[in-house]
Amino acid sequence: MPDDPDAPDGTAILAEVEAKRGYTLPYHRMFAAHAPRLLRDYDRFYESLTLTPRVLTPRERETVWAGLLAAAREVHGFIHMRRAVAAGLSNDDIARAVAIAAVTEGLGVVEFVGAHWPRWALPDTLKQRYLAAFEAVRGTLEPSLAHLVAATCQAARRHRQGTVLHLAEACAAGATSAQICEAFSYLLLPCGGNTLIEAVEYWEEAARERLVPPPY
CATH class of the missing domain: 1.20.1290.10 (AhpD-like)
Incomplete structure (x- = not known):
């Protein structure tokens, strides 16, 4: 299937992840190459789940x-x-x-x-x-x-x-x-x-x- 012409820049998103976390993991790099929109959305989810203050x-x-x-x-x-x-x-x-x-x-x-x-x-x-x-x-x-x-x-x-x-x-x-x-x-x-x-x-x-x- 053809690549999504409207997909965000996976390399740029990966750089943002590394800047925020201090590391990237293998699946981050995989998503950056093949599913950059998923990487962007997952990073937002991960930040909300594990890093953004809630009640604890x-x-x-x-x-x-x-x-x-x-x-x-x-x-x-x-x-x-x-x-x-x-x-x-x-x-x-x-x-x-x-x-x-x-x-x-x-x-x-x-x-x-x-x-x-x-x-x-x-x-x-x-x-x-x-x-x-x-x-x-x-x-x-x-x-x-x-x-x-x-x-x-x-x-x-x-x-x-x-x-x-x-x-x-x-x-x-x-x-x-x-x-x-x-x-x-x-x-x-x-x-x-x-x-x-x-x-x-x-x-x-x-x-x-x-x-x-x-x-x-």
């Missing part, structure tokens, strides 16, 4: 990102590590967010034992031990933010029970629906739209059960 502070935003990228095993997360430092997070702050991602992964083990060995390990007791481990990792991080990170990590794994558990805890600690919306929106990049669909469905179900405020 830069520190809160990058704390969520650190936990999410660890949970999603996102190799290219180093970009957000740099942003975390620029937002004022120390290496210890980043390590704490990563540790939250790690401890929340253990909920799958708790569920397995509760389902198969309930005679020796009562589900309620296991839940309390899981939350105790979470509290030990949370340390001095605000409970609402810590549980928001954890809910986003669980949503990245498409783990309904874990997502709902931490959403309820986050809301009880003062997290707002707008903050949850922002944190969950980040799922789009490392995890994809289908994961975000399921995360919001978990939220809807929890709201119907009167565990949390509704998403809309």
